[in-house]
Amino acid sequence: MTVVLKLGGSVVTEKDRKETVDGESLDAAAAAIGDAVNDVDGLVVVHGGGSFGHPNAAAYGVSTTEGTHDTEGVLAIHGAMKTLNTFVLRRLREHDVPAVPVHPLSAASRDTGGELTLPVQQVRTLLGEGFVPVLHGDVIAHAGEGVTVVSGDELVVELAQGVDADRVGLCSAVPGVLDENDDVIPRIDAYEDVANVLGASDATDVTGGMAGKVRALLDLDVEASIFDLGSVGPFLAGEPVGTTID
């Protein structure tokens, strides 16, 4: 069983305090991963940008589509993400997870149409050798734009296909996709089933928000789940948690 797990930026950082790790949440996630890591054949971890990536990207006007050629900007955004990655790795190592970093800036790119390419042979080889590769949202080369942001969600989609994942999990600040009464929708098979509750978030969140996540996960061949921090352990143990998207 190969698993791709994303820890959202809102889980591992304090979103309202620039470049601040949420130590308690990160430790809880790392502990759950440490408890389960020997029971999965392969685990790839991806983390989002939270208060490290997003304020820096905003300061230089960089998004997934708007790029920059400003080297200072590239280094500021990438540097902040590397700092966060170092914190994540340290916590995972404290829980005996054989975590090693893989920085997307050194591997991924977009063509002029914005299409993302992420070579994954190093990730596959690291997995085969018993490591847990840890990737993160980053800036990457973008033909005609300089660099643009690559989100953790985009990386999850590429990795799921590239490493033939059996399960994909997104750990976010909410316990799943919520309906109009804020109850978790246990299963989504088609976007039309949830378009009425997710439609609004499409308009307000340029990086995709929950609507974008659901659309991308529906396109995957493998089952995906969206859940919150308390469900990381049960998810890695193979239990259905939060919202399952298939």
Ligand code: IP8
């Ligand atoms: O939090 C964004 O990753 P995300 C990364 O997964 C940067 O959207 C650099 C803003």
